[in-house]
Amino acid sequence: MKKSLSLLLLSLLCLVAQAQNPVVPNNLYFADIHLQIKDEARADIQKLVDALIKHPGYFQKKVELADAYFPFVEQAFKQEGVPTDFKYLALQESGLVSDAVSTSNAVGFWQFKEGSATELGIRVNGLVDERKHIIESSRGAAKYLLRSNAYYKNWFNSLLSYYQGLNGTKALTKTSDIGAKKMEVTSQTNKYLLTFLAHKVAYENAIGKNPNPTITLQPVKATPGQTLMEIAMAAQADAAEVERYNKWLMASTVPSDKEYTVMIPYVSGVSRPVLAQAAGPVRKSTRITTAAVRKPQDSVGRIKGFFHTLKAKLNNTYTPQAVVAQPGDTKDMLALQGNISTSKFLRVNDLQSTDQIEAGQTYYVQGKRGKAKDKEFHIAQRGETLHDISQKYAIKLSRLLAKNRMQKGETLEPGRVVWLQETRPTSIPVEIRPLEEEEEPKEILSLKLDPVAQPATTKTPAAGTPKAGAVSVEVEDPAAAPYVKKTPQGEEAAAAYPAKKPAATAKPAPVLERRAPEEAVINDVQVSATSAADRHVVEKGETLYSISKKYSVSMENLLAWNNLEVNAPLALGKELVLTGSATSAKPATAPAATPAPATAAPVSSATQPASGAHTIAPGETLYSISRKYGVSVQDLQTWNSLGTGAISIGQKLTVSAPVSENAAQTETTAPAPATPTDTVTHKVAPGESMYGISRKYGVTLQEIMEWNNKTDYNVSIGESLLIKPKK
Numbered sequence: 001m002k003k004s005l006s007l008l009l010l011s012l013l014c015l016v017a018q019a020q021n022p023v024v025p026n027n028l029y030f031a032d033i034h035l036q037i038k039d040e041a042r043a044d045i046q047k048l049v050d051a052l053i054k055h056p057g058y059f060q061k062k063v064e065l066a067d068a069y070f071p072f073v074e075q076a077f078k079q080e081g082v083p084t085d086f087k088y089l090a091l092q093e094s095g096l097v098s099d100a101v102s103t104s105n106a107v108g109f110w111q112f113k114e115g116s117a118t119e120l121g122i123r124v125n126g127l128v129d130e131r132k133h134i135i136e137s138s139r140g141a142a143k144y145l146l147r148s149n150a151y152y153k154n155w156f157n158s159l160l161s162y163y164q165g166l167n168g169t170k171a172l173t174k175t176s177d178i179g180a181k182k183m184e185v186t187s188q189t190n191k192y193l194l195t196f197l198a199h200k201v202a203y204e205n206a207i208g209k210n211p212n213p214t215i216t217l218q219p220v221k222a223t224p225g226q227t228l229m230e231i232a233m234a235a236q237a238d239a240a241e242v243e244r245y246n247k248w249l250m251a252s253t254v255p256s257d258k259e260y261t262v263m264i265p266y267v268s269g270v271s272r273p274v275l276a277q278a279a280g281p282v283r284k285s286t287r288i289t290t291a292a293v294r295k296p297q298d299s300v301g302r303i304k305g306f307f308h309t310l311k312a313k314l315n316n317t318y319t320p321q322a323v324v325a326q327p328g329d330t331k332d333m334l335a336l337q338g339n340i341s342t343s344k345f346l347r348v349n350d351l352q353s354t355d356q357i358e359a360g361q362t363y364y365v366q367g368k369r370g371k372a373k374d375k376e377f378h379i380a381q382r383g384e385t386l387h388d389i390s391q392k393y394a395i396k397l398s399r400l401l402a403k404n405r406m407q408k409g410e411t412l413e414p415g416r417v418v419w420l421q422e423t424r425p426t427s428i429p430v431e432i433r434p435l436e437e438e439e440e441p442k443e444i445l446s447l448k449l450d451p452v453a454q455p456a457t458t459k460t461p462a463a464g465t466p467k468a469g470a471v472s473v474e475v476e477d478p479a480a481a482p483y484v485k486k487t488p489q490g491e492e493a494a495a496a497y498p499a500k501k502p503a504a505t506a507k508p509a510p511v512l513e514r515r516a517p518e519e520a521v522i523n524d525v526q527v528s529a530t531s532a533a534d535r536h537v538v539e540k541g542e543t544l545y546s547i548s549k550k551y552s553v554s555m556e557n558l559l560a561w562n563n564l565e566v567n568a569p570l571a572l573g574k575e576l577v578l579t580g581s582a583t584s585a586k587p588a589t590a591p592a593a594t595p596a597p598a599t600a601a602p603v604s605s606a607t608q609p610a611s612g613a614h615t616i617a618p619g620e621t622l623y624s625i626s627r628k629y630g631v632s633v634q635d636l637q638t639w640n641s642l643g644t645g646a647i648s649i650g651q652k653l654t655v656s657a658p659v660s661e662n663a664a665q666t667e668t669t670a671p672a673p674a675t676p677t678d679t680v681t682h683k684v685a686p687g688e689s690m691y692g693i694s695r696k697y698g699v700t701l702q703e704i705m706e707w708n709n710k711t712d713y714n715v716s717i718g719e720s721l722l723i724k725p726k727k
Contacts, residue, residue: 030200033155080143218235222254229331242265325359329357362392373394376422377418639657697723704721
């Protein structure tokens with residue numbers, strides 16, 4: 001009896017083992033085709049099947065992913081009229097990894113390249129990459145297979161075209177395959193097809209058998225402007241898991257150019273977490289904080305709240321509600337606490353999506369005020385920004401900028417008096433006060449000033465106003481009023497200077513005044529903070545012309561000092577040298593008396609190649625080569641027939657004038673630049689640049705740009721440029 005029972009158990013174990021190791025049959029059905037598997041092909045496919053199920057843990061993970069994704073793949077294929085057997089192709093192509101990337105830069109579930117994806121209606125841009133979206137990419141794959149089958153009229157050959165391409169498959173198919181309902185699979189059959197059949201055999205009896213899948217995906221239509229965190233909170237799902245299954249979203253929020261679907265994952269047997277209720281430190285409540293999430297109000301409550309807020313704003317008693325961030329808080333958690341969206345939270349607090357939340361800081365869940373409630377002025381401290389001040393006094397950042405006549409991104413100087421209630425009148429200059437820890441303004445007084453602009457150590461009201469454009473240093477008279485309004489000569493007082501409460505024990509603070517942005521530019525300081533710098537990092541929106549104006553240097557010098565071509569683009573973040581050698585540097589205000597190309601300074605024979613030709617090395621430009629051999633860029637373009645000026649590594653350039661031209665040049669190059677006596681109009685010819693035109697007429701780039709109201713040094717063929725005579 002025991003022996004019989006043992007044999008029975010052994011038989012059952014064998015059956016279980018056979019069930020776990022799928023066997024390739026002699027006949028398979030794919031789409032509407034009956035496939036007869038020959039013995040050699042069966043052996044090859046069986047090896048592939050055994051390899052797929054060799055690691056049970058990995059195999060089971062793929063089954064769980066297929067249980068989650070395949071319902072959406074099947075739905076997309078049915079809508080397009082494609083057999084659902086093709087779903088196993090996604091397992092073969094990417095292993096159902098949404099952001100899988102091949103060596104040929106094919107991406108996503110179905111491994112599309114960007115060009116093919118766009119052609120099939122799959123969006124790929126800086127905001128989204130729908131190759132990583134299971135529904136959209138499956139629709140694209142269905143369209144491709146439909147188009148292929150319309151040509152081959154055979155689903156099995158259409159499957160091969162997914163790998164070989166539409167044209168590459170022609171040589172591997174037969175005319176008899178068209179419309180065939182029965183085909184043979186041999187050892188000579190393409191391995192891509194054998195691998196597909198192995199995936200079908202290995203996974204077919206394992207997928208869809210679990211009545212309670214480990215992961216269930218629920219598609220949700222996203223509202224434009226929402227973040228994945230907001231969507232996760234609304235769906236009561238784990239935000240990290242939502243991001244994991246929606247890697248197609250590249251932007252921080254859902255775009256508004258079309259309707260997008262977000263996949264919400266739910267794990268079987270695990271309660272749906274609410275991020276706002278996650279364990280964390282207990283929140284401290286103050287007069288301006290809310291201790292818990294505010295409940296949504298009904299319509300009547302919202303109307304009452306609106307009028308209450310409006311009345312408070314009119315009476316200047318309005319105080320916006322706020323929360324104090326605790327360690328571990330995120331923007332989404334604070335927004336949820338205030339019962340507002342994350343996008344509104346960012347807008348109310350003048351934040352960007354990339355800004356980090358700082359523990360202990362105050363963040364508002366209601367709109368900030370247009371001006372401070374109790375205080376008129378604030379002295380900027382070291383390391384403080386306008387955003388910090390706007391949060392401290394609950395003032396909108398845009399209003400704070402306007403009140404102080406500042407531009408967005410302008411640096412706030414320590415000690416600056418920031419106006420919090422009224423807008424600073426243009427008649428009152430920007431005031432910089434020394435901070436309390438500064439005993440004497442020694443660093444300020446060390447500025448080297450023009451003798452005519454040298455201020456006295458003390459100043460009385462009878463001393464008059466400082467010279468226009470000068471930096472003046474004032475030391476207040478203890479007997480005088482704390483603030484003395486500076487009124488230009490010939491003007492009456494327009495506005496009262498802000499009152500200051502004098503400290504009883506503190507000694508009078510010296511004041512440094514500087515001109516407001518809209519007033520005259522300081523030009524009497526010989527050594528300034530900007531001119532003392534010898535390097536400049538290019539920022540967004542800057543041009544070579546604007547940088548030359550900022551530092552009072554010529555564009556020719558900037559080009560020479562930094563080895564730049566005239567038409568070369570200026571890269572963001574590039575570091576520019578602002579000083580050069582005495583031989584190359586020229587005063588910015590002096591006329592650019594540049595010689596004509598043919599009369600350039602002679603070059604020593606040591607630098608001139610014997611053959612008269614130069615081989616271009618990596619990193620060289622046409623401009624750097626012209627400087628190396630003492631010729632102009634225009635000459636190099638003419639001697640080498642370079643229409644656009646494009647050059648390549650290894651190319652040989654003629655760097656000296658041909659013999660036939662030397663005689664002609666001696667006659668035409670005697671009077672250097674052709675300085676016009678009357679205003680002329682120059683039409684830009686092919687190959688010309690603004691730099692070449694400036695050399696031709698003996699004028700500067702800056703002058704050409706000013707005469708023609710140009711903001712950069714780019715010119716186009718046929719463009720008419722106004723050239724004025726030198727004064």
